Amino acid sequence: MKKSAIVRILALTLIVFILLGVFGPTDRSRANGATSNASASFCPDGKALVMGTSPDYPPYENVDAKHGGDIVGLDIDIAKAITSKLGCKLEISAMDFNGLIAALQTHRVDFVMSGMSVTPERKENVDFSNPYYAARNTIVSKKKKPFATLQELEGGKVGVQLGSTQETAIAGLKNAKITKLNTISSLIQELKANRIDAAIVEDAVAIGYIEANADLAFTMIPSDDDAEGYAIAFPKGSSLVAPFNAELAELESSGEKQKMIDSWFGQHEGAKKGNQLNLDFSILNGYVGYIVKGTLVTLLFTLVSALLGFVWGSILSLFKISSVRPLQWFATVYTSVFRGTPLLLQLFIIYYATPQLFDYDIPALLAAGLAFGLNSAAYLSETIRGGIMAVDRGQREAAMALGIPYRTMMRSIILPQAVKNILPALVNECVALLKESSLVSVIGVQDLMRRANVVQASTFRAFEALLFAGAIYYCLVLILTSLAHLLERRLRRSD
Structure with missing residues (x-):
């Protein structure tokens, strides 16, 4: 590719990210100081x-x-x-x-x-x-198997929210298997699925879940006089x-x-007390539009991440086949680091470390787009390099014999054929980005998964909202793969 073309693509990508930072749903104009x-x-x-x-x-x-x-x-x-x-x-x-x-x-x-x-x-x-x-802790359990005291949970399976004081409240339980999850709604779902015997939850929150789930009950734990x-x-x-x-x-x-x-x-509010169904989609009344709005954020995030990943991955692949050793070393080390560390860790580092290192309060959606795009580029660089190497070597030799410049040859002859060869792999990467985008919910991006979790917490029921979100993800993947098949057939006809 020509240098000017690469610069234009990178500039376009940067503009999109700036727009995400300015207009994204998680943007905040926090004043320094x-x-x-x-x-x-x-x-x-x-x-x-x-x-x-x-x-x-x-x-x-x-x-x-x-x-x-x-x-x-x-x-x-x-x-x-x-x-x-x-x-x-x-x-x-x-x-x-x-x-x-x-x-x-x-x-x-x-x-x-x-x-x-x-x-x-x-x-x-x-x-x-x-x-x-000042709140009090409660033991939430199945109504068929209630617990009166914490001591009765010794040797059992107990759930608490990660990072909460409920972890301290059960620290003295002997031989108990402790499950720590990010949200209370996840704990309740674990309880209903019989994966834990009880969950330790604060009193006002427990009341809402008991009203929404007639098969659950709770018992107050004596308050600690030292609690602040x-x-x-x-x-x-x-x-x-x-x-x-x-x-x-x-x-x-x-x-x-x-x-x-x-x-x-x-x-x-919760669910209706008289409803004993294990699955009741009527609780989603009034929430459907809220969840569907997250689809736009998910698609925008996927599109920008895929664009950044493809552009940067193409550059890295050219570095790897370059005769310049420092470029080869850089691309190899980059790929090794981003493929060798978890994506979630990279997301946390960009989101939490950027303000600390550069004094810039990076918006959550921008941090997520960078993390996913940079990670995707590491994988795509190998895919694109393989596509380039798969192009018949005779075409390169013919182009060089005709005096075609290297950049023109790569842009007009080699890369178009390489992209055609690796199209299925590119589609798989886009599908992976679409599904993995659910990870961005952990830093507060209001994507499809985050909104499903919000409804889960509001209705005190988990399965309905998550199943609805799963159906949307599945439809998006079907649409994406169908469009890819149409493009593939069109490319075959043009051969």
Whole structure:
């Protein structure tokens, strides 16, 4: 390929990524220095404070998928009240619970509210406000096999949310097999599938799941007098702690906080109590449109990742067949690193390390596109190189005998035939990208899988939303493979 053509393609790819960063669903215009300046002048010039949360924990925080997809809950109302009194705007960044502390430490968010309990271990890494609510743990189990005390779970199989204080609550259980998952809804599904005997869940959350699943029951665990309750977490040394504490005290004394608690702890919609079906798609009423919107994000992400992977993979393949040794070494090492490390690890490194290393708050969708595109390029470089080497060597020799320049030969003769030869492999890579795109949900990208998880948390039922998302993925793959077959037949006719 000509150098100018490569530059144009790379420029187009860069523009698409910039657009993703500016207009992507996870974009945030977080002001640099908001954390350090907030206590002195709070939020000058209308700048916003970014709150990190894991919206799968109703009634504290969950996505209101039926009414616009906003994140709502007790924690959200308290945060809005505090930031409003401080004269700040509030922006909410959604992610998995076990990524919240890391987001604070890398200053991706200014504070965290997500039903987070104060523990000595967490105090070593973040600062906390005064507690705003004290919850109790419960043992959620099958109604046919209830548990009255934690001691009865010794030697059994117990589930807890990863990174939660419930892990500490069961630390003393003898011979218990502990299952740690990212979300409460996943734990409940494990319980219903009889993979665990019980799940340790906070009381208000347990009530919602019990109302939605008539085959489940729960028992209160005696409270720990040393427990400090739920509090707001901040980066170490944050100047926001004092003003937030002052506003929390004001909400307490005015009775406004209690009104919020009363409002949210009386709301547990869930599924209908009388429904005993194992599969009930009626619970998706009002959620279908919300889930389908994630398809656009999934397709956009797949398209951009595939484009970046193909362009960069083509360049790497040319490096590998080049006579310039440094280019060969670079391409070989690059391929070895990206093929030898997990894709999820690469995603986390780009998303969490970029702010720490380059002081740039990279949007989640942009980080995901880079991680998947760079990873895909490593695999495609070998595929494209194989396609190039499969082209009859006589054509190269004929082109060289005719005096055709190398770049022109590669662009007009060799690469078109190579792409035709490897078309099935390219389609397989696109299909893999489409399915693997579900991984981006772990950093909060509102793709198809993330939205299915949100509905799963809102309805307190897992299978229906996941099965619906699976059907959409399957349809997308069928459409993609059908288009590829049409293109392949058309290319054959043109031979």
